Amino acid sequence: MSIEIFIQQLLNGISLGSLYSLIAIGYTMVYGILALINFAHGDIFMIGAYIAFFAVAIYALPWWLAAILTIILTACVGMLIERVAYRPLRDEPRISLLITAVGVAFFIENLAIVTLGARPKGFPVPAMMATNFDIYGFRISGVSIWVPILTICLLAGLLYIIYRTKIGMAMRAVAKDIEATRLMGVNVDRVIMYTFAIGSGLAAAGGMMWASKYPQIQPLMGMYPGWKAFTAAVVGGIGNITGAMIGGLIIGVVEIMTVAFFPTLSGFRDAFVFAILIIFLLVKPTGLMGEPLKEKV
């Protein structure tokens, strides 16, 4: 393998990994607060891609406006799901919440199939993403450059919100202990809602960039990325935001690199991620950055 192809593949892996990171953060934030695997998160990612598609391809909005609108609308969808399906069950046994999450995921997927059609649609890739770069003779696609940069900007904003603002402080408090936080006079319901909004907004950004990288969108596009992003969250240590970022990068690079080095195994690329999940659950279930779980009795 020449050095040029290696670097191209590495950048490809990093940009894919950034996208996994963006989705994984939504999983890990919700899990940190509610101990719920939000199965619908991958489908929220799909909704984001479709909203952007309609905004740009059908209503012909400029890209910057469409992107902002997509993130806001998808965040609203996330909050709506939380309000309607998850909040009434918050004090019920966890299995009820999980089954509801599976139901919501399946509902979104099938509603999308019924209303939007199962056939893939071509995504209007923004010009910025479509141009290729020539750096020192290396030919690098715009997606591979812009996706990591935009991801870093979004993550910096996220870390600012979580560690420097009042709502971020409330989120960290809720993750530590819901009851104590409520006793401190924090409106826990609103904090959980904002958590869903932020997670969904990041998923929407991920969805738009994913659709720019693989310019076809279809109703089931969220399933595999969602599942892999969850694996990334486990690898990084579920509940830990920095861990989710690192886990996403690891999953993305490993996936691309195994396919690059062993092209004959490319059909099995999804199985590698599964193997990583099982290995981590066996060897280090708390993930790379996670703290050992304490049992709450």
Add this chain to the structure above:
Amino acid sequence: MKQRTHLLLSIASIVLLVAIIWWADGNLNAYYTRIANTAAIYIVAAVSYNLINGTVGALSLGPNGFMALGGYTIALLMLPVMQKQMVFFLEPLIWPFSEFSLPPSLYLVGLIISGIVAAIGAFLIGWPCLRLKGDYLAIATFGFGEIIFVLANNMLFLTNGALGIKGLPELTNLWWSWGMAAATIFLIKNIVNSSYGRAMRAVRDNEVAAEAMGINVTRIKMLAFVTSGFFGGISGALMVMLISTISPTLFMFTMTFNLLIIVVLGGLGSITGAAVTAVLFSVLQEVLRTVESPLNLGFIQWPGIPGMRMVVFSILLILMMLFYRRGLFGSWEFSWEWLLSKLRRKEVPQCQQQTNK
């Protein structure tokens, strides 16, 4: 005296079942026979799935994976050797399977081997997940179901890839499917009523407390999961031998979702509920087929929306979870005692009722 009445009633009901199958085997047309077979297979799948989801309370999303394991195993075992060479024209089948196949008379052996293979799969998935607190089982089993799909598509030397394996002998008939359904209900009912079953319910209600009482939580969960996998594999095998073909798309996540609907609708943890709703579901699925095809009632033109069934089912699942979590049967189980006391118009003994959490 009581024991003897119950035994007699059980024997009578088995005789009745045999008589009904005897009659149905000769008199039902192919379409109704197919529905009756499917219903029985759904009973096997749903009752075993209920063991891990309802009785132990750990969400598994991988029954489709276990059914696929069982299905591919039985296909490789029962397909005649001559046929194997014809089917596997892309890549030859690997050695041990290419040389032998079981005769149809050993169908039961094939079914049990399929169950064992699926149970081994369940053990391998359960080993890393069930030791951990938290819902890792859900995500790992979900991944497992998808990975089986990926492997089935790519391991041409074992599964013939996306083309699947065709031309299997149609060995599943009403005797096999309903016999297996009865056997599954009987065995799982006995497990649930044994000390293991009580340990399972203790784990469901409070894991920490159960552990403090000296229950080995991991072992109990594993027992339930492997048993569930075993019968899941058998149901997959029955289904494959009913439709006489298998391809990777047969056991997709939709299958798991159907089973989830069945156990939630029947009441998580109720064997009776799982069995009755399994039958209802397989009938309902046929009825709702009309919703998806165009319909002309003269005054109403229904265009027919493909995929609408799954939307309806998922809305149903969400509404059930939000407003009617106990399901149709709650944790109620059918028993002869209940039936007799109903007939004598006496009050049902209340002591057996448990809280369903």
